[in-house]
Amino acid sequence: MSPSAIIVVENLVKHYREIKAVNGITFSVMKGEIFGLLGPNGAGKTTTLEIIETLREKTSGNILVNGISLDENPNAIKQIIGVQLQAANYYPNLTLYELLDLFAGLYNTSVDKDNMLARVGLETRGKSKYKILSGGQKQRFSIATTLINKPLIVFLDEPTTGLDPQARRNLWELIKEIRDNGTTVVITTHYMDEAEILCDRVAIIEKGKIISLASPEKLIDDLIASGFEKIKEVKKANLEDVFLSLTGREWRDM
Amino acid sequence: MKQKKVKYNQLIAMRAVAFASFRSITRNPSAIIFSIAFPLIFIIAFGFINGNNIRMDVGIVPGSDTTGMIYKTFSVVPNIDHETKLTVKELEDRLSKGRLDAILKFEKNSFQGKPEVVEIITGKASKEKAIFVKSIITNLVDQQNIAYYKSLSTKADSADYQRALLTNQPTELRESKISGREYKMIDFILPGQLGFSILSAAVFGTAFVFYSLRQTLVLKRFFATPIRRPYIILGEALSRIVFQLLGASVIIFIGHYVFDFTLIHGLWTAIEMLLLSALGLIVFMGFGFVVSGIAKSENVIPPIANIVTLPQFLLCGTFFPIDSFPKWLQYISKALPLTYVNDALRKIAFEGAGLMDISHQIIVLILWGVVIYAAAVRFFRWE
Numbered sequence: 001m002s003p004s005a006i007i008v009v010e011n012l013v014k015h016y017r018e019i020k021a022v023n024g025i026t027f028s029v030m031k032g033e034i035f036g037l038l039g040p041n042g043a044g045k046t047t048t049l050e051i052i053e054t055l056r057e058k059t060s061g062n063i064l065v066n067g068i069s070l071d072e073n074p075n076a077i078k079q080i081i082g083v084q085l086q087a088a089n090y091y092p093n094l095t096l097y098e099l100l101d102l103f104a105g106l107y108n109t110s111v112d113k114d115n116m117l118a119r120v121g122l123e124t125r126g127k128s129k130y131k132i133l134s135g136g137q138k139q140r141f142s143i144a145t146t147l148i149n150k151p152l153i154v155f156l157d158e159p160t161t162g163l164d165p166q167a168r169r170n171l172w173e174l175i176k177e178i179r180d181n182g183t184t185v186v187i188t189t190h191y192m193d194e195a196e197i198l199c200d201r202v203a204i205i206e207k208g209k210i211i212s213l214a215s216p217e218k219l220i221d222d223l224i225a226s227g228f229e230k231i232k233e234v235k236k237a238n239l240e241d242v243f244l245s246l247t248g249r250e251w252r253d254m
Numbered sequence: 255m256k257q258k259k260v261k262y263n264q265l266i267a268m269r270a271v272a273f274a275s276f277r278s279i280t281r282n283p284s285a286i287i288f289s290i291a292f293p294l295i296f297i298i299a300f301g302f303i304n305g306n307n308i309r310m311d312v313g314i315v316p317g318s319d320t321t322g323m324i325y326k327t328f329s330v331v332p333n334i335d336h337e338t339k340l341t342v343k344e345l346e347d348r349l350s351k352g353r354l355d356a357i358l359k360f361e362k363n364s365f366q367g368k369p370e371v372v373e374i375i376t377g378k379a380s381k382e383k384a385i386f387v388k389s390i391i392t393n394l395v396d397q398q399n400i401a402y403y404k405s406l407s408t409k410a411d412s413a414d415y416q417r418a419l420l421t422n423q424p425t426e427l428r429e430s431k432i433s434g435r436e437y438k439m440i441d442f443i444l445p446g447q448l449g450f451s452i453l454s455a456a457v458f459g460t461a462f463v464f465y466s467l468r469q470t471l472v473l474k475r476f477f478a479t480p481i482r483r484p485y486i487i488l489g490e491a492l493s494r495i496v497f498q499l500l501g502a503s504v505i506i507f508i509g510h511y512v513f514d515f516t517l518i519h520g521l522w523t524a525i526e527m528l529l530l531s532a533l534g535l536i537v538f539m540g541f542g543f544v545v546s547g548i549a550k551s552e553n554v555i556p557p558i559a560n561i562v563t564l565p566q567f568l569l570c571g572t573f574f575p576i577d578s579f580p581k582w583l584q585y586i587s588k589a590l591p592l593t594y595v596n597d598a599l600r601k602i603a604f605e606g607a608g609l610m611d612i613s614h615q616i617i618v619l620i621l622w623g624v625v626i627y628a629a630a631v632r633f634f635r636w637e
Contacts, residue, residue, distance in 0.1 A: 053478055075480050079262065083478035089470035091274055093281035098274065105270020106479040108262050145475075 006031045006153060006184050007052060012061035014047050014208075021047045023208035025061075029153075034175065034185040036199035038192070044208040045188040046086065046157055052186075053083045053155055066152055079107070082146025082154040082183075084139075086161070092131035096122060096141060099130060100148065107149035120144045120174060136167030143174065153184040160194060165240055166249060172198055196220075267481040271489030272496075279459070279497045289455045289501035293447040297509060300443045300573070309578055310383050313337040313345035315359040315373075322370035324394050325360045331390055351605055352379030352441075356387040440513040445599035446572040448505055448527070452534045453566060453592050455498050457559045460542025463490060464634075465549055473636060483636065495535050502531045518606035526602045526609060530616075534595040537619050540626035547633035566592035591622040 007029035014022040022044045029035040037045045050056040052063055054074040063070040065077045090099050097113050104111040117123050120140040125133065133141060139159055146154045156175065160168045175198060179185050189195055195202050196216045204212040204219075212219060279285050314336055319325065329336065337345065337354060348354040359373040372391055376384035467473045467490075476486055506524050509515035517523040541562045549555045569583070570576070570592035576584055587593050598615035601607035609616065 055474060055477055075262070075482075078478060078480040081478075083475070085471055085475055085478070087471060088475045089472055090475070091278040091472065093278050094274060098277055102270050102274040103479070105273070106267045106476065106481050108266050108480075149479075 004031045005029065006066055007186070008062075008064040009048075009052065010062040012048065012051065012063065013059045014044075014051060014056070015059045020208050022051070022058075025205070025208070025210050027203050027210060027213060029184060029186055030201075032179065032182060032184055033200040034179050034187060034198050036195045036202035037186065037188045037205060038190065038195055038202050039188075039205035040190065043205045045205055048205070049155055049157055049186065049188060053081065054078055055083075079149065080152045082149060082151035084142045084146045084154070084156045084159060086157045088142065090130045090141075090145075093129055095127050095129055097126045099141075099145070103145045103148045109149055111148050116144050116147065119147070119177075121170065136163045136171070139163060139167070139171065140174065143171075143178075147178070147183075151183060153186060154178060156185065156187045158188055158190070160189065160191065165243055166247070168194070169244070169249060262480050264482055264485045267479070268485040268489040268492075271476070271481070271486055272492045275463070275490050276493035276497060279493060285455070285459060285497070286501075288458065289451055289498060290504055293451040293505050294508060296447050297440065297443055297505070297513065300439065310334045310355045310387055311337060311353065312387055313340060313348065313354045313357040315342055315345065315357060316340075318358070318360040319362050319370060320360065322360055322362070324370050324372055324391075324398055327394050328358075328391065334387070334390075346375070349375065349377040350379055352377070355380040355383035358387075358391070440509060440515045441604050442575070442600070443573075444505065444509045444513070444515050445527075445603055446596050448502055448531065449534065449570070449592055449596040449599055450563075450567055450572045451501065451505070452498060452531050452595065453538050454559075454563050455501070456494070456535050456538035457541045457545060457562050458556075459494055460491075460539045461545035461549065461555050461559055462552075463494075464543065464546035465552060465555060468546070468635065468637065469552070477636075491536070491539060494539065495532055498535050499528050499531060502528055516604050518604065523603055523606065527599055529609065530595065530598050530602060530612070533616065533619055534591075537591060537623040537626060540623060540630045543630035544626065544633045547630070547635045566590050569593075571596045591619055594618045594622075 005028040009028070010026050012022055012025045013020070025044070025048060037048060039045050047056065051058045052065065052070070054070065054077055058070075066080055068076050068080075070077060091102075094102070096117060100111050100113045100116060113126060114123060117126055120143055122137060122140055122144070125137065125141075130138070130141065143154075143156065143159065146156075159175070160171050163171065172194065175185055175187065187198065199216060201213065201215050202219070203210045214222075310333060312334055316338070320329075328334075337348075340348070342357075345354060345357045349357055355376075357375040359375075361371040361373070372395060374388055374391055376388065464473075473486065477483070503524070506515070506517070506527060510517055510524075542559075545555060545558050545562065549558055566572075569579075569587045570590050571587070572592070576587040576593065579587060594615040598607075598612040598619075601612050601615075602609075605611075
């Protein structure tokens with residue numbers, strides 16, 4: 001175990017009856033990095049994440065989070081991590097202030113609510129009910145709830161799925177900020193542009209196994225070194241750049 | 255040395271869940287409508303209808319003369335049930351509690367050895383129905399008397415006729431009253447409505463809340479925090495109980511001050527009613543946990559919940575006393591838990607029963623609780 005590894009996963013296996021969702025995965029996440037788990041749907045990304053998050057039982061394997069064994073003390077792990085789930089919701093009739101109070105209670109901590117909402121760009125929405133938020137706002141609020149206990153690690157499961165380009169880019173900024181404040185980030189995505197921009201290192205998972213693990217630059221360089229060439233000549237801008245230059249980069253749902 | 259990290263306290267987390275859940279319930283219009291508005295509407299509607307088809311229970315004093323004309327005519331009047339097997343003391347006890355509407359005593363009249371004396375005893379507990387019984391009897395007595403006078407006058411012996419008028423009437427009605435409380439329609443209707451609102455809120459509310467918390471992954475998000483699962487349920491249950499008891503307090507308050515609902519020992523009676531309501535809520539929430547577990551989609555929650563609530567609504571003395579059902583149906587009624595909540599609430603409110611006096615009902619409810627929570631453990635699903 002390297003001294004700077006904050007998560008160590010060894011030979012993780014998860015079987016659902018006959019299906020081998022995770023089939024012997026080994027990797028480490030370093031303190032202070034943004035670590036990406038990439039892969040097509042059903043590759044085992046979310047299962048792996050949820051096992052580390054203590055939400056799912058594993059079939060076999062060892063996991064250490066900040067030196068705490070998952071088998072021995074899952075509740076101690078819960079206290080030092082923040083979890084954003086795919087498609088999770090909150091009491092729809094409660095305001096953001098009230099929901100932050102709820103999570104502060106759940107973590108036995110207190111929270112500067114205005115400051116927290118400002119961090120995720122929702123400073124004007126404290127008294128709004130959760131149900132009236134837009135998709136991007138809900139995702140940002142969801143990330144805010146992961147930060148309440150000042151976690152060492154936050155887990156983000158496809159945080160940008162379904163968001164418009166502006167919301168996506170702004171979320172990237174937020175995630176980088178979280179990393180820059182010293183929190184380790186583990187993120188899953190199936191957008192490669194996102195992984196390339198955000199992640200310090202990525203693991204590519206296919207059929208329950210890691211088939212590649214390195215920094216995005218390294219993986220790209222390796223591919224080019226193997227003689228790969230893009231068929232189409234790359235222009236200096238793409239359609240997303242056009243879209244963003246036409247519609248602006250600000251939040252669209254404030 | 256100061257401890258660096260304070261130990262995680264599940265109760266703080268539970269309180270946070272209870273607060274959030276309570277706020278959520280109070281912002282749910284259907285919760286307020288079903289828990290407070292509906293019972294009040296029923297109370298108002300039934301409070302003003304006195305019913306055309308009233309059944310009366312009349313006690314017949316043992317040893318009454320059952321050979322006379324008045325008794326024979328009276329015994330075939332429809333909608334009157336006769337209680338003939340009790341002692342005078344038992345009859346009077348029931349009369350004072352409103353379970354009997356009047357007591358009648360039929361005696362042979364000494365006058366000419368023919369007609370009868372009818373004695374009617376009424377109480378305050380059943381005022382309206384007692385008046386009914388009395389008017390029926392008065393009618394019969396008058397008819398009998400008129401018939402007697404006619405038979406005298408046809409004899410054309412005016413001396414006899416005059417003498418009859420001057421002395422005793424052939425059939426006479428004597429009346430006496432015993433003290434007792436006035437039993438009003440509201441005293442029957444309110445506890446039934448309260449019991450039913452507890453049942454439906456507990457079953458529907460719990461089923462919907464846990465189904466949706468599970469489906470929208472709120473529970474899963476909670477699992478990622480250090481709170482333990484039983485504390486999530488406790489927090490949710492606590493908020494439901496507090497909300498429902500506030501609703502019950504509103505119903506009792508309005509019932510008492512607007513509709514003159516009887517609270518024998520005042521505030522203490524209201525508190526005992528609330529304690530019993532809390533027990534009922536806990537038992538009935540078990541049904542809600544089962545329903546939330548077996549429902550495969552949100553659409554099937556109402557039909558399944560109705561299977562639990564509707565039969566009890568009709569059979570457990572919410573609107574009609576279960577004594578008015580045929581015997582075989584009464585066995586079913588007496589197997590259902592709402593019967594015991596309604597029954598106990600009425601005993602507390604009107605008869606002034608303490609919690610010890612309704613230990614029978616409480617034991618039955620606890621037995622139901624054991625059965626239903628065994629089922630809930632089996633069927634409840636977290637994910």
